[in-house]
Amino acid sequence: MSFAITQSCCVDASCVAACPVNCIHPAPGEPDFGSTDMLFVDPRACIDCGACAEVCPVDAVFPVENLVGPLREYAEVNAEYYAGKDAPAALAGSPLFHAWDPVRFDRVLPADFPRLDVAVVGSGPAAMYAVEDLLLHTTAHVTIIDRLTEPGGLVRFGVAPDHASTKQIGEHFARYHDHHRVRMRLGVEVGRDVTAPDLARQYDAVIYAVGAAESRDLGVPGEDLPGNLASTTVVGWYNGHPDVPADTVDLSGPRVVVVGTGNVSLDIARVLAAAPANLSGVAPGALAALRRSAVREVVLLGRRGPRDAAWTRGELLGLLRRDDLEVVVDDHDPRVADEIAAATTTETASLLRDVPLLSGAGEPSSRRRVVLRFHAAPAEIVGSGHVGGMRLGNGDVIEAGVVIRAIGHRGREVPGLPFDPSSGTVPHVEGRVQDRPGTYVVGWIKRGASGGIGANRADAAETIASLIADGAAGVLGAGASRNPVTRALGRLARR
Numbered sequence: 001m002s003f004a005i006t007q008s009c010c011v012d013a014s015c016v017a018a019c020p021v022n023c024i025h026p027a028p029g030e031p032d033f034g035s036t037d038m039l040f041v042d043p044r045a046c047i048d049c050g051a052c053a054e055v056c057p058v059d060a061v062f063p064v065e066n067l068v069g070p071l072r073e074y075a076e077v078n079a080e081y082y083a084g085k086d087a088p089a090a091l092a093g094s095p096l097f098h099a100w101d102p103v104r105f106d107r108v109l110p111a112d113f114p115r116l117d118v119a120v121v122g123s124g125p126a127a128m129y130a131v132e133d134l135l136l137h138t139t140a141h142v143t144i145i146d147r148l149t150e151p152g153g154l155v156r157f158g159v160a161p162d163h164a165s166t167k168q169i170g171e172h173f174a175r176y177h178d179h180h181r182v183r184m185r186l187g188v189e190v191g192r193d194v195t196a197p198d199l200a201r202q203y204d205a206v207i208y209a210v211g212a213a214e215s216r217d218l219g220v221p222g223e224d225l226p227g228n229l230a231s232t233t234v235v236g237w238y239n240g241h242p243d244v245p246a247d248t249v250d251l252s253g254p255r256v257v258v259v260g261t262g263n264v265s266l267d268i269a270r271v272l273a274a275a276p277a278n279l280s281g282v283a284p285g286a287l288a289a290l291r292r293s294a295v296r297e298v299v300l301l302g303r304r305g306p307r308d309a310a311w312t313r314g315e316l317l318g319l320l321r322r323d324d325l326e327v328v329v330d331d332h333d334p335r336v337a338d339e340i341a342a343a344t345t346t347e348t349a350s351l352l353r354d355v356p357l358l359s360g361a362g363e364p365s366s367r368r369r370v371v372l373r374f375h376a377a378p379a380e381i382v383g384s385g386h387v388g389g390m391r392l393g394n395g396d397v398i399e400a401g402v403v404i405r406a407i408g409h410r411g412r413e414v415p416g417l418p419f420d421p422s423s424g425t426v427p428h429v430e431g432r433v434q435d436r437p438g439t440y441v442v443g444w445i446k447r448g449a450s451g452g453i454g455a456n457r458a459d460a461a462e463t464i465a466s467l468i469a470d471g472a473a474g475v476l477g478a479g480a481s482r483n484p485v486t487r488a489l490g491r492l493a494r495r
């Protein structure tokens with residue numbers, strides 16, 4: 001028997017460190033790390049100890065014999081990653097266990113370093129990996145500041161509500177909210193309640209983990225029409241985000257168009273098209289709207305072909321295996337069938353071989369349906385006073401009452417910090433904000449909107465290493481926690 005990693009893998013690589021026989025790859029430091037959708041267990045070397053399953057923060061690792069339903073194919077998915085690769089060292093006669101790296105103490109502050117007070121702005125995954133790293137490697141006291149009164153950032157308001165195992169990582173992070181060196185300051189917004197210069201003066205270090213809150217625009221006429229929604233709005237809506245009213249998404253028409261072929265577009269399509277009784281965790285206001293919904297078809301538009309789609313294998317499989325809706329590929333473009341046929345088995349597009357091709361996609365269906373339409377560049381959002389549909393580059397018009405753009409995110413400028421509008425990020429070097437000693441960034445506002453939850457672990461490690469090195473070099477101030485602004489923050493906070 002062996003263990004296997006499954007769909008909800010967050011790629012934070014906690015399991016790699018736990019595995020005694022080094023059979024989970026790609027591991028941090030290996031060339032493929034960060035470029036695969038998930039990590040894989042090598043069944044040739046796994047000794048079934050279960051250590052990986054114990055540490056996995058999203059409960060994605062199971063014994064192969066316990067895999068049921070759609071997860072069953074992950075035994076093969078894990079094994080496939082190793083097909084054609086050399087036998088693991090253990091099977092080649094080398095010692096079974098990890099070799100130890102030389103001991104290094106490169107992330108230690110001087111013993112006489114005074115109390116270090118750090119503010120972390122944001123409480124999502126990037127913020128919390130940074131907090132975890134600080135608590136585990138320093139004696140710092142940490143103040144978590146979030147503009148919302150409920151912590152969690154994207155784990156709380158960005159992960160699809162029916163992805164319960166992914167949301168589970170929120171429990172891992174929430175353990176730190178009550179840590180004796182952590183204070184929570186919720187309902188406090190930088191730029192509204194406190195300024196960046198204030199925080200820089202009053203804390204030894206400030207780490208911004210504010211994410212990428214803006215959805216990218218399509219850049220076509222008609223984007224100002226009501227009914228053209230950002231994916232962040234829709235995702236916030238079904239997750240009960242306090243800024244998004246329950247009536248935000250108009251579901252009175254039979255069809256919705258979603259532009260984009262990433263995992264967010266699949267999440268939105270699944271939530272809008274599936275039978276509401278089969279969805280768990282949807283916010284009550286959105287769920288009530290979904291129960292009244294007239295939507296029967298969601299059309300996903302990809303500017304390029306099926307082999308260029310960015311969705312991951314696990315998420316696409318999750319959609320294809322649902323029995324409460326049908327998925328079809330629109331074959332308006334003659335290239336689509338050939339491209340799907342040409343995809344190799346390791347390409348996600350190969351999963352579309354079993355999906356019916358339908359020239360009539362776009363015509364009403366008796367079943368709830370998701371239509372995947374490729375080589376379909378948006379040209380104009382049409383409508384009079386409200387979205388009425390999407391005109392494509394070839395002149396076709398797909399009628400729809402709502403258009404949702406899910407083509408990526410970009411960071412929003414933080415008042416008082418430098419900002420690069422072209423990348424939507426704060427300029428930095430290894431997490432140190434340009435021209436702002438003692439100010440750091442982590443997560444999407446640092447590297448741009450790419451990578452899932454787990455990618456923030458290595459990202460946070462880099463930023464905290466910079467912070468500690470600066471502390472050791474005497475760049476950071478000392479002992480700022482006893483000052484008036486910090487106390488004022490406490491009064492401002494709504495929790």
Ligand code: SF4
Pocket residue numbers: 002003018019020021022023024041042045046047048049050051052053
């Ligand atoms: Fe490694 Fe044990 Fe997990 Fe197998 S079960 S992958 S040996 S940690």
